[in-house]
Amino acid sequence: METLSTPARAYRATVASRRECAPGVVLLSLDAPELGRVTQPGQFVMVTPPGGERAAVALGVYDADAAGISLLFFVTGSRTSDIAKARAGEELALIGPLGNGFDLSGDPRDVGIVAGGVGIASVLLPAVALRRAGARVRLYYGARSSHHLVEADRFRDEGCELAIATDDGSAGARGRVTDLLCEDLPALLLACGPSPMLRAVGALANARGVRAQLSLEETFACGVGGCWGCVVPLARDSAQAPDFPPASAGGSDVVNARVCREGPVFWAHELRW
Amino acid sequence: MVSGVDLSVRLGSLALPYPTLMGSGCYGSGEEFAPFADLARIGAVVLKSVTRSPRLGNPTPRLVHTPSGMLNAIGLQNPGIDWYLANDVAKFARRPCAMIGSVAAFSVDDYAYVTERLAARPEIAAIELNISCPNVAHESETFACDPRLTGAVVRAARATTGKPLIAKLSPNVTDIASIAREAEAAGADALAVVNTVRGMAIDTATWKPRLGNTTGGLSGPAIRPIALLAVYEVAKAVAIPIVGQGGIETVGDAVEFFLAGASAVSIGTANFTDPTIPERIVDGLAAYLTERGLSSLRDIVGKVRD
Numbered sequence: 001m002e003t004l005s006t007p008a009r010a011y012r013a014t015v016a017s018r019r020e021c022a023p024g025v026v027l028l029s030l031d032a033p034e035l036g037r038v039t040q041p042g043q044f045v046m047v048t049p050p051g052g053e054r055a056a057v058a059l060g061v062y063d064a065d066a067a068g069i070s071l072l073f074f075v076t077g078s079r080t081s082d083i084a085k086a087r088a089g090e091e092l093a094l095i096g097p098l099g100n101g102f103d104l105s106g107d108p109r110d111v112g113i114v115a116g117g118v119g120i121a122s123v124l125l126p127a128v129a130l131r132r133a134g135a136r137v138r139l140y141y142g143a144r145s146s147h148h149l150v151e152a153d154r155f156r157d158e159g160c161e162l163a164i165a166t167d168d169g170s171a172g173a174r175g176r177v178t179d180l181l182c183e184d185l186p187a188l189l190l191a192c193g194p195s196p197m198l199r200a201v202g203a204l205a206n207a208r209g210v211r212a213q214l215s216l217e218e219t220f221a222c223g224v225g226g227c228w229g230c231v232v233p234l235a236r237d238s239a240q241a242p243d244f245p246p247a248s249a250g251g252s253d254v255v256n257a258r259v260c261r262e263g264p265v266f267w268a269h270e271l272r273w
Numbered sequence: 274m275v276s277g278v279d280l281s282v283r284l285g286s287l288a289l290p291y292p293t294l295m296g297s298g299c300y301g302s303g304e305e306f307a308p309f310a311d312l313a314r315i316g317a318v319v320l321k322s323v324t325r326s327p328r329l330g331n332p333t334p335r336l337v338h339t340p341s342g343m344l345n346a347i348g349l350q351n352p353g354i355d356w357y358l359a360n361d362v363a364k365f366a367r368r369p370c371a372m373i374g375s376v377a378a379f380s381v382d383d384y385a386y387v388t389e390r391l392a393a394r395p396e397i398a399a400i401e402l403n404i405s406c407p408n409v410a411h412e413s414e415t416f417a418c419d420p421r422l423t424g425a426v427v428r429a430a431r432a433t434t435g436k437p438l439i440a441k442l443s444p445n446v447t448d449i450a451s452i453a454r455e456a457e458a459a460g461a462d463a464l465a466v467v468n469t470v471r472g473m474a475i476d477t478a479t480w481k482p483r484l485g486n487t488t489g490g491l492s493g494p495a496i497r498p499i500a501l502l503a504v505y506e507v508a509k510a511v512a513i514p515i516v517g518q519g520g521i522e523t524v525g526d527a528v529e530f531f532l533a534g535a536s537a538v539s540i541g542t543a544n545f546t547d548p549t550i551p552e553r554i555v556d557g558l559a560a561y562l563t564e565r566g567l568s569s570l571r572d573i574v575g576k577v578r579d
């Protein structure tokens with residue numbers, strides 16, 4: 001995966017609109033034209049919670065266009081709760097766009113996108129880019145229940161084919177989203193969701209010889225590669241591996257890569273987790 | 274100078290235009306934050322610690338966000354001094370601020386060895402001796418918890434270089450003043466006060482520690498009063514400059530540390546809230562001094578009216 005050289009910088013962005021998609025799930029649109037133009041599919045921003053004294057929160061960029069970006073996120077704690085309270089007209093401090101997103105090069109024709117829960121927030125941009133390039137896109141979307149299944153229509157409107165699974169069976173098949181993947185696998189998988197789901201997608205892809213890109217979830221502090229808090233073991237010969245001595249020089253052939261900097265998207269076959 | 278106010282500081286022979294250092298391990302090598310902060314408007318970057326041999330660091334999770342702060346247990350992930358000198362250090366020459374190297378080790382000899390090799394490089398303006406990392410299995414922090422070992426490390430490092438040496442002290446001690454005095458007597462040019470406070474968090478669903486390393490170091494505003502008291506006590510014990518650190522997030526926080534006796538401050542965790550905070554502190558300090566008719570930051574250092 002090539003390193004994207006998008007021009008990240010610090011912004012103060014005005015909230016253009018706010019919508020509660022479901023209880024505890026918020027879609028914020030931010031007025032930030034420059035950011036909207038440069039953000040690549042799978043990148044994220046670090047948003048400072050209003051009120052100070054707390055670290056910024058990494059949020060995947062849900063949508064991006066010439067007007068700005070939108071963020072789709074679940075309220076999971078005090079920091080996301082305070083960001084979710086932002087009303088239209090208020091300003092949010094953020095930095096971005098950050099990280100290396102999905103690699104959509106090579107003109108893939110048949111792509112499966114696997115999204116679990118809040119992972120849906122990072123896969124709209126690649127879905128839209130692939131559809132506009134004429135690819136077939138199948139979205140495998142898993143959630144706890146039908147209440148947590150947000151924005152499915154948006155993907156249908158883009159021409160994605162949907163397969164849905166919920167833990168309680170209140171929508172689609174009852175069970176895990178990865179159970180939907182068993183037959184007729186697309187040649188390329190993109191996935192974003194909780195770590196157990198990503199591990200399952202990666203294992204399935206590796207076993208079936210399918211290439212898969214996983215957008216990883218890890219607790220961040222800085223979000224820009226400065227603190228080394230969010231690492232994942234990666235093959236040293238990966239093009240994404242950080243600079244580190246090989247085993248022959250006292251180092252290791254598996255190195256800890258930063259999810260925020262080298263990732264968040266990694267090739268499944270290069271992860272050593 | 275910021276609008277006629279002198280904010281400069283000296284740490285031994287190292288003169289810095291601004292009294293703001295970016296804390297070791299929080300700011301990478303500076304390049305990571307360059308898109309979001311003007312490095313020409315900070316005093317120095319204290320680099321991530323380097324050890325004699327490469328280290329993969331601790332297992333994840335390495336971070337836990339806590340009330341007004343965070344726990345970390347990174348475990349000194351670094352490529353080792355050979356690789357670092359060959360591949361990383363030359364890039365530091367391009368930064369528009371001073372670069373301070375940080376050395377961690379598990380023996381007095383290794384502190385001296387790594388210090389000598391790193392300090393020999395022209396890109397490195399000074400050396401911080403990280404004798405207080407709480408997150409490694411070999412109990413590196415032991416050095417800063419024992420006055421005799423603190424003295425031994427500083428003396429051994431002192432013998433290898435004439436560049437400024439900053440000893441980074443631990444708050445996890447009974448009498449930080451006695452350790453500060455040993456570091457000063459052994460030849461330290463300045464003291465960094467303090468490293469993180471040891472702590473832990475437990476997941477109530479799984480009953481497992483929330484850090485891969487079980488324990489970690491607490492930073493952020495939660496530890497600010499602890500750090501401030503440590504600076505106050507150390508300032509009464511030594512004559513060398515103190516770099517105050519621990520949860521500084523606003524100009525008011527920084528002023529507290531200067532009044533307690535710090536000559537400079539280090540900003541770490543606050544960069545994770547907003548990387549423009551260090552520049553705003555510099556601007557705020559100039560305004561604070563101007564409003565009081567003062568022309569130099571030195572006019573308030575150690576001036577707490579106790």
